[in-house]
Amino acid sequence: MMKTALSLSVLAALALGTASAQTTIKIATISPLSGGQSNLGTQIRNGVQLAVNEYAAQFKKAGFNLQLVPYDDQADPATGTAAARKIAADNQILAVVGTLNSGVAIPASAALAPSNLVMISPANTANQVTDRGLANMNRIVARDDSQGPAGANFIMNNLKAKKVYVLNDKTAYGEGLAAEVEKALKAKGVTISGSEGTEEKSDFSSIVAKIKLTKPDAIYFGGIYNQIGVFIKQLRGAGIDTPVVGGDGLDSSELPVIIGKAGANNVYYTTVAAPLEALPAAKTFAANFQKTFNTPAQGFGAFGYDAAKVTLQGILDAARANGGKAPSRKQVMDTIRKGTYKGLLSGEVSFNSVGDRKAATLYVIKIKDGKAALETSLSVKPPKN
Amino acid sequence: MELSVLLPFIVNVIVGGLVLGFVYAIIALGYTMVYGVLQLINFAHSEVFITGAVVGFEIFRVLQDSAMNGYLKLLLALLAAMTVSGLLNVLIERLAYRPLRGAPRLVPLITAIGVSLILQDVLRFLEGLQGRFDLTYTLPTGFGNKFCATDSTCAPVGNFLRTIGVDVQLKDVILVVVALVSLLVLNYVVNRTRLGKAIRAVSQDRVTAGLMGIDSNRMISATFLIGGSLGGVSGVLFGMKFGTVNAYSGFDPGIIAFTAAVLGGIGSIPGAVLGGLLLGVIQNLIGVMNIFGNLLGFANLGTIDASYSKIGPFIVLVLILIFKPTGLLGKSNVEKV
Numbered sequence: 001m002m003k004t005a006l007s008l009s010v011l012a013a014l015a016l017g018t019a020s021a022q023t024t025i026k027i028a029t030i031s032p033l034s035g036g037q038s039n040l041g042t043q044i045r046n047g048v049q050l051a052v053n054e055y056a057a058q059f060k061k062a063g064f065n066l067q068l069v070p071y072d073d074q075a076d077p078a079t080g081t082a083a084a085r086k087i088a089a090d091n092q093i094l095a096v097v098g099t100l101n102s103g104v105a106i107p108a109s110a111a112l113a114p115s116n117l118v119m120i121s122p123a124n125t126a127n128q129v130t131d132r133g134l135a136n137m138n139r140i141v142a143r144d145d146s147q148g149p150a151g152a153n154f155i156m157n158n159l160k161a162k163k164v165y166v167l168n169d170k171t172a173y174g175e176g177l178a179a180e181v182e183k184a185l186k187a188k189g190v191t192i193s194g195s196e197g198t199e200e201k202s203d204f205s206s207i208v209a210k211i212k213l214t215k216p217d218a219i220y221f222g223g224i225y226n227q228i229g230v231f232i233k234q235l236r237g238a239g240i241d242t243p244v245v246g247g248d249g250l251d252s253s254e255l256p257v258i259i260g261k262a263g264a265n266n267v268y269y270t271t272v273a274a275p276l277e278a279l280p281a282a283k284t285f286a287a288n289f290q291k292t293f294n295t296p297a298q299g300f301g302a303f304g305y306d307a308a309k310v311t312l313q314g315i316l317d318a319a320r321a322n323g324g325k326a327p328s329r330k331q332v333m334d335t336i337r338k339g340t341y342k343g344l345l346s347g348e349v350s351f352n353s354v355g356d357r358k359a360a361t362l363y364v365i366k367i368k369d370g371k372a373a374l375e376t377s378l379s380v381k382p383p384k385n
Numbered sequence: 386m387e388l389s390v391l392l393p394f395i396v397n398v399i400v401g402g403l404v405l406g407f408v409y410a411i412i413a414l415g416y417t418m419v420y421g422v423l424q425l426i427n428f429a430h431s432e433v434f435i436t437g438a439v440v441g442f443e444i445f446r447v448l449q450d451s452a453m454n455g456y457l458k459l460l461l462a463l464l465a466a467m468t469v470s471g472l473l474n475v476l477i478e479r480l481a482y483r484p485l486r487g488a489p490r491l492v493p494l495i496t497a498i499g500v501s502l503i504l505q506d507v508l509r510f511l512e513g514l515q516g517r518f519d520l521t522y523t524l525p526t527g528f529g530n531k532f533c534a535t536d537s538t539c540a541p542v543g544n545f546l547r548t549i550g551v552d553v554q555l556k557d558v559i560l561v562v563v564a565l566v567s568l569l570v571l572n573y574v575v576n577r578t579r580l581g582k583a584i585r586a587v588s589q590d591r592v593t594a595g596l597m598g599i600d601s602n603r604m605i606s607a608t609f610l611i612g613g614s615l616g617g618v619s620g621v622l623f624g625m626k627f628g629t630v631n632a633y634s635g636f637d638p639g640i641i642a643f644t645a646a647v648l649g650g651i652g653s654i655p656g657a658v659l660g661g662l663l664l665g666v667i668q669n670l671i672g673v674m675n676i677f678g679n680l681l682g683f684a685n686l687g688t689i690d691a692s693y694s695k696i697g698p699f700i701v702l703v704l705i706l707i708f709k710p711t712g713l714l715g716k717s718n719v720e721k722v
Contacts, residue, residue, distance in 0.1 A: 170692065196675065196690035202627040202634055205401045206672025207691045213394045213676065226519055233521075233628045237529055237554065258521055258629055262529070 022065040023326045027052070027311055028087045029304070030080055030098030030108055033072035040300050041100050044122055045070045046293045047304025048097050050285070053292070055312040062319060064326065066312075069093065073104050080104035084111040094332045095120065095311045097304060102126030109137040118333040120311050122303035125248075125272055130354045130382075136333050138355035140307055140346065141272040142362050146380035147247050148180020150362045151220060151270050155181075156188055158364075158376065159243055159268075161217035163191045167207070167231075169223030170197040177247045178222035204231045208238050216242060224249040229258030236263030248272060256370035264370040270378075273299030274363050278374045279345040306344045313341055356382035391680070396551050398669045404557045406665025407564035408626060411619035412642035413649070413657035414571065415474075415612040421652035422588040422608045424490070425482065428497035431639020432504035433474050433613050437466035437620025438630040439508055442520040455525025459621075463563065466617035473504075474613025475606050483602070509632035519631050522624045528556040560622050567618050568658060574611065575654065584608055588652075637695065641668070644702045650715020659713060664698045671697040 029048050032041030052068045059066040071087065073080030080099055087093050088111065096112060096119045099105045105124040112119055113136050121129065121139035125147070130137055142150075155161050164185055168178035175197060182192055193214040198207065211219065219235075219242055221228045232244055236259070243266045250269035259267070276282045279302055289297035289305075314336035318327035321335065340350040350358050359379050366375035412434050419427045427433075444462040451458075481496045512520060531552050575581040586594040587604040595601050623638060624630050645664045649656025672694035678686025705712060 194675070196692060198691045200691065200695075202623075202629065202637070203405065203668075204691075205405065206398065206669050206694055209394065209398050209401060209669075210673055210676055210691075212397070213390070229519070230627065230629045237628070239531065239552065254519070258519055260521055260523070260628070 022060070022063055024065045024067060024092050025059065025315060025326060026067045026069050026090065026093045027308070027315075028069045028071055028090075028093050028096045028098075030071045030073050030083050030087070030096060030104070031100050031304075032075040033070065035074045035076075037075045037100060040123075040298075041073075041075070043298050043301035044098070044100060044304035046289065046295075047122070047297070047301040047306075048308040050289060050292060051305050051308035051312060055309075055316075058316065059312075062316065062324065064319070067092075071098075073099055073101075073108070075101050075104065077101075077104050077107050081107045081111050084108040088112055088115040088117055093117070094315055094327070094329055095336070097122060097307045097311055099124065100300070102129050105129050105137070106132075109134055112136055116328075116330040116333050118311075118314070118329070118336050120307040120336065122307040123273070123300055130356045133354045135337070138310075138336060138351050138357075140310065140349055140357050140360070141303060142360035142380050143356060143382055144176070145180060145383065146360070147270050147272075147362060148177050149184040150364075150378045150380055151177075151245055151247065152181045152184035152188070152190075153378065154268065154270070154364050154376070155185065155218050155220065155245055156190060159218050159245070161190065161243075163193045163214070163216045163218075165193050165211055165214065165216040165219045166195040167219065167221040167223070168197045169221075169227055170199050171223070173247075173249065174222035174224070176222070177249075178220060181220045181222070201227055202230060204234045207231070208235055208240070211235065211240060211242070212238065218242060219244045221246050222249070225252040225255040226258065229255050232259045232267060233263055236265075241266060243268060245269065251365070253372075256367055256372070259367075259370075261370055264367055267367040268375060269365055270362050271365060272360075272362060273303065274346065274361070274377075275299060275365070275372075275374055276302060278363055278377055280347075281343075281345050285345055302345050306346050306349070309344055310336065310339075310341045310349055314339055352382055352384050354382075354384055356384065358382070393551060394673075394676075398673050399666055400551050400553060402666035402669035403662055404553075404560060404626065404665070405669065406662035407561050408619055408622050408661075409638065409642045409645050409665055410658040410661025411564050411567060411615055411622065412638060413645040413661045414568075414654060415616045415619070416643050416646040417649075417651055417654060417657040418608055418612040418615075420646070422584060422605055423482070425493050426497065426643070427474075427477075427482075427609075427612070428494065428639075428643075429477055429481075429500040429504060430474075430612070430616055430643075431635035432501050432508070433470050433477070434616040434620045434623070434639065435630060435632065435635035436473055436504065436508065437470040437617030438624040438635075439512065439520060439620070439632075440466040440469045440617065441621035441624050442522055442630065445523050445525075449523045455527055458525050459559065459563075462621050463618055466621045467614035468617070470617030470620065471610045471614035474609040474616065478606060478609040483605075505632050505635075512632065519629050520624075521629050524556060524625060528554070528559065528625070530555045556625050560625060563618065563622060567615060571611070571615065572654065580604075580607060641695065641698050644698045648698075648702060648705050648712055650712030653712070653714045653716070656712055656714035664701065667697045667701060668694045 029045050031044040032038050049068055056066050071083035100123045102124040105121055109119045113134050118136045124139055125144045127143055127145050166178050166182045168174040193216045246269045248271040251271045256264040276286055286297045315332050318331040318335040337351050342348050352358050362378045362380050364375045365372050415430045441462040444465050448458045477500055481500050482493050485493045583599045583604050587601045591601045645660035646657045649660030672691040674689040675687045
């Protein structure tokens with residue numbers, strides 16, 4: 001009896017103590033901070049840190065002490081999932097921004113789901129990330145299955161092609177992307193003058209001969225830059241200047257190097273990570289980023305920043321709805337899914353029933369004289385609403 | 386589709402196949418020479434050949450901005466590649482094959498594969514140090530020009546090609562010329578010189594040749610030197626043709642050239658050339674099979690596209706091994722008691 005009374009009073013004292021002091025609210029990031037992809041993962045962490053710095057004053061006014069806890073996933077699913085479990089065990093963490101790799105996001109979000117811990121992704125594009133319909137998984141970038149139709153639309157509307165040759169690299173990524181493009185083109189009555197897959201890395205002579213024979217207006221190649229670069233080099237060498245279009249597998253500064261100066265023209269690709277010049281409000285962001293971290297901001301830094309602003313605004317909204325007290329994880333999760341967020345670098349964000357952004361943007365980059373520049377941006381909608 | 390469009394297309398594919406075939410032929414010579422002398426399949430030859438391609442790349446890269454004549458640059462690249470690949474091949478023989486000369490046949494074969502893997506990673510490491518992986522050939526300007534496409538006073542061959550609508554780039558012509566010259570030189574060395582006579586003697590019977598006063602180890606080294614230099618030449622030609630190489634791109638052409646050597650009759654020099662040319666053409670024809678399928682209305686042919694082109698050589702190999710195991714120009718080895 002004595003013992004119970006004692007513990008009760010201790011509990012009461014503790015409760016009073018936390019009520020009088022500022023409540024600590026934490027958000028976490030999961031991204032690769034070491035290893036081969038740490039450059040991109042650190043961009044995400046830094047983008048989030050910048051948003052946390054900006055929101056700290058607002059949180060203080062509302063009576064909360066805001067903190068960021070970054071976790072390293074090394075681009076590895078197992079490491080990322082372990083980080084997610086640690087995050088779930090820390091009750092002060094109300095939301096997670098992450099990850100870079102879809103392969104990490106899928107198991108990590110599943111590990112966070114039982115504790116209703118919301119995750120907002122600044123980078124994951126695989127369809128499966130949101131197709132599982134988890135209540136806690138949201139993303140602010142476009143899905144893979146919108147890249148195909150976007151590429152097809154660009155080919156039809158901007159390049160005005162009537163006849164297209166479709167190639168893929170026979171991987172899940174390239175084949176899927178090329179199939180989506182072909183489907184979308186066929187639906188609009190564009191002729192497919194050839195469609196094939198090839199794992200070849202150096203000798204494209206028979207394909208080039210066929211392209212020469214069938215004279216397509218455009219070529220779509222679903223694959224990765226090191227293969228497509230060699231193909232384009234040989235295509236241009238054979239005197240064919242037909243535009244070549246691809247997906248974000250071409251998004252590498254190595255591409256023009258492989259093609260060589262003479263042929264690095266008339267190449268286009270769709271990508272989710274915007275060049276900063278494409279984001280309207282990015283100028284101040286880029287300057288702040290440079291000042292704070294002493295390194296230039298890139299696309300994923302901007303998307304990390306945006307994802308963090310969605311998260312922090314969501315937590316503030318949930319707290320307001322909760323009468324000024326710290327909201328529960330479930331309250332934060334539900335508020336974020338329902339909310340609309342304005343004033344972001346990448347425009348307005350609101351989520352559909354499975355956590356896809358209702359109107360996301362894909363960027364089409366053009367390579368001209370070996371330099372990549374923004375050609376156009378396309379608004380894309382997820383399959384569900 | 387009318388014949389007037391299709392005919393140049395077919396000629397183009399065959400010409401392209403022949404050009405590719407010359408690259409295979411020169412690589413195949415490297416396999417066939419070593420096999421002829423040692424009955425050993427030097428599986429490291431694909432890396433010896435890629436080493437030549439890398440050396441060629443480095444020469445072209447260093448000379449990129451110099452005002453040196455383009456052909457002189459090519460000559461330098463070829464000489465450097467021949468030297469490095471030739472010496473490398475001699476070194477491989479000395480370190481990895483000679484100590485195992487008496488061992489069962491399987492043993493040097495496994496060592497060869499091991500050497501091949503080691504060389505791949507050494508090459509990747511060396512280029513990786515400078516932050517490179519895919520090495521892009523910067524050929525002298527003009528090498529990419531269409532052969533005679535603009536010049537009206539060109540040679541009869543150029544006129545003929547232009548009439549039938551075949552385009553050949555200058556670099557393809559250079560490639561074939563270099564390949565033919567190396568073939569002639571090789572032929573001369575093997576058949577007309579004392580060195581060639583000694584190599585042939587060793588290949589026929591090492592022990593008896595030794596009794597006649599021929600230093601068989603030295604002749605084997607010479608064979609590896611020649612085979613390796615040919616590998617260097619083919620590496621530079623390969624880089625010129627496809628524009629890009631990396632440490633791992635030797636595998637496919639290496640194994641196809643090996644097939645070419647077997648197809649022609651391993652150990653036979655004209656056989657290797659014939660095999661290389663045949664496989665180049667077969668590979669390119671299979672790569673465009675779907676066009677014929679679509680034209681002639683065979684739906685099944687329509688699904689045979691470029692991804693199958695490299696299966697062609699191996700089907701041919703299997704057929705040859707079944708029906709003429711010695712290869713097209715190979716001599717059967719009658720066991721004498």
